[in-house]
Amino acid sequence: NAGVTQTPKFRILKIGQSMTLQCTQDMNHNYMYWYRQDPGMGLKLIYYSVGAGITDKGEVPNGYNVSRSTTEDFPLRLELAAPSQTSVYFCASSYSGGYNEQFFGPGTRLTVL
Amino acid sequence: GESVGLHLPTLSVQEGDNSIINCAYSNSASDYFIWYKQESGKGPQFIIDIRSNMDKRQGQRVTVLLNKTVKHLSLQIAATQPGDSAVYFCAENNAGNMLTFGGGTRLMVKP
Numbered sequence: 001n002a003g004v005t006q007t008p009k010f011r012i013l014k015i016g017q018s019m020t021l022q023c024t025q026d027m028n029h030n031y032m033y034w035y036r037q038d039p040g041m042g043l044k045l046i047y048y049s050v051g052a053g054i055t056d057k058g059e060v061p062n063g064y065n066v067s068r069s070t071t072e073d074f075p076l077r078l079e080l081a082a083p084s085q086t087s088v089y090f091c092a093s094s095y096s097g098g099y100n101e102q103f104f105g106p107g108t109r110l111t112v113l
Numbered sequence: 114g115e116s117v118g119l120h121l122p123t124l125s126v127q128e129g130d131n132s133i134i135n136c137a138y139s140n141s142a143s144d145y146f147i148w149y150k151q152e153s154g155k156g157p158q159f160i161i162d163i164r165s166n167m168d169k170r171q172g173q174r175v176t177v178l179l180n181k182t183v184k185h186l187s188l189q190i191a192a193t194q195p196g197d198s199a200v201y202f203c204a205e206n207n208a209g210n211m212l213t214f215g216g217g218t219r220l221m222v223k224p
Contacts, residue, residue: 004156031210042202042214043157050210058211090156098206099145099164104156 002026004105006091012111013081021076021108023091031094032074033058033102034066036087043090049074050097081112125221132193134218136186136203145206148177148188151217152199160188160201190220198222 007022025032030051035043035058045058049068063085065077074093078085088109092102126132138146144165149157163170163177163186170177176189186203200219204212 033211035214040217042216044214045211048210056210092156097210098212101147101159101162102212104158106156107154 004091004093004103006089006105006108008108009106010109012113013078014113015081015083017081018077018079019081019110021078021089021091021110023074023076023105024072025074025091025093025103026072027093027095027103028071029093029095029103030071031097031100031102032068033092033094034064034074034076035090035092036060036085037090037107038087046076046089078110083112086110086112122216123219123221125223126193127223128193128195130193132188132190132197132220134188134190134201134220136188136215138184138186138203138205140205140207140213141181141184143205143207146177146179146186147204147206147212148175148186149202149204149214150197150199151202157202193220193222195222195224 004025033048034046037043044060047066049055052071055066088107090107091105094100094102147162148160150160151157161172161177174191178187200217202214202217204214
């Protein structure tokens with residue numbers, strides 16, 4: 001069981017560029033989440049999904065898009081990168097909703113210059 | 114809006130001592146709480162959870178205490194070890210599918 005995997009580990013983008021952060025889990029979890037963590041801060045929820053084909057906004061969704069075509073994958077898309085999106089991005093999954101442990105991936109460190 | 118917060122941003126303890134990390138929450142409707150540990154360069158890792166119908170829950174060397182009267186959560190680590198050095202987050206559930214995370218406390222263990 002690899003758990004939650006994320007790619008890439010690091011990325012530098014120029015302002016206005018776009019990219020997709022990949023997230024895959026092999027635990028057959030229904031729920032998946034994307035968080036961002038700014039330096040010295042806690043985690044803020046960007047988007048989440050309760051199952052394939054269903055996504056919903058979290059606390060800070062602006063500038064991001066997600067899709068959930070399969071149970072395993074939950075990619076996060078940045079369309080027009082801005083310096084304010086410089087952060088570490090974590091994907092997580094859980095068997096059911098907010099009353100269960102969330103398993104986190106190792107994170108993607110993104111810098112927008 | 115309502116949020117989870119922590120009293121101390123940094124806690125320094127001597128190896129072998131007990132550590133207590135505190136967390137205040139403001140939403141009285143929150144009914145599930147989790148503590149996570151995050152080591153440098155890694156994702157958060159689950160430590161222990163507690164539901165609001167409990168006051169105390171124990172794990173291996175860790176205990177979580179919940180005081181609903183004053184909306185306070187604490188994580189106690191017994192016999193703190195160098196490997197316990199990390200940032201600790203509390204999180205609460207009050208909206209069904211989402212957890213709200215606090216800002217984190219850095220635990221530093223002195224040898």
